[in-house]
Structures are given as C-alpha cells and as structure tokens.
C-alpha cells in the first residue's frame with residue numbers, strides 16, 4: 001500500500017516537473033524575433049543592472065532585422081536577470097516566477113546574471129513595435145526593474 005502511494009507521488013511529481021519545464025521552455029519572445037548568433041550581431045548594447053532595481057539604459061531602440069548582442073552587466077550585489085518579450089510575455093512569465101521563484105530559466109530570450117558578472121543575450125529583432133524587458137526576480141519588476149525596447153521598421 002505504501003508502495004502504491006509512493007508511486008502515485010512520483011507520478012504526480014513527474015507530471016508537475018514535465019508541465020513546468022514545458023511551460024518555461026516555451027519561447028517567451030517569439031512575437032518579437034528569434035535567438036541570434038553572436039557572430040552575426042551587427043551591434044553590441046551594454047545594459048547595466050543595479051541593486052537600485054533599475055536598468056541602465058531604461059530604454060533602447062533597434063531596427064527590425066538587426067541582430068543585437070545585449071551585454072548585460074550586473075553591477076549589484078544581488079542576482080538580476082534580463083527577460084525580453086512582449087508585455088504579455090513578461091506578464092505571463094512574471095506570474096510563473098511568483099509561483100516558482102527558484103525556477104531556472106531555459107529559454108533563449110532571458111539571461112540571469114550573477115553579482116559582479118556579465119552575460120550576453122544575442123537576439124534577432126524581426127517585428128517592429130514596442131516591447132519590454134524586465135528582471136522577474138520576486139519584487140524586482142515591481143520596484144522598477146523594467147525597460148522599453150522600440151523596434152523600428154526597416155527602411
């Protein structure tokens with residue numbers, strides 16, 4: 001009997017793990033472009049994260065079709081992250097993060113940066129519009145850790 005209960009618990013855990021991996025591996029930023037290749041990057045943009053819960057710069061602009069190397073430098077003593085997406089992507093992702101704060105990021109549209117370190121996210125912006133970036137660690141977005149990326153139509 002206890003074996004049966006244990007088996008049921010294992011099945012439940014596996015089901016939950018599979019669902020959360022599936023949910024989080026989805027490309028959160030599919031509506032704004034796709035992961036880029038570093039050697040194809042036409043420009044590098046440095047974005048600093050601070051413990052004042054800000055991104056510097058708080059906004060940047062690119063042109064559709066550009067592959068950009070986003071060089072994220074964490075000047076703080078806390079871990080921060082850079083998550084790129086549409087406002088809807090970010091909101092959905094934030095909700096997930098509140099439910100599972102320790103969840104590791106596995107998608108190409110976000111990067112987590114340890115204190116004093118830097119990390120790159122290479123992205124090919126292909127859709128014109130106004131999009132967002134944020135740090136979704138609990139409390140960070142709410143404290144102001146979000147920014148705006150404007151993607152101009154290519155001429």
Ligand SMILES: [Cu+2]
Pocket residue numbers: 053079080081135136137140145
């Ligand atoms: Cu943060």
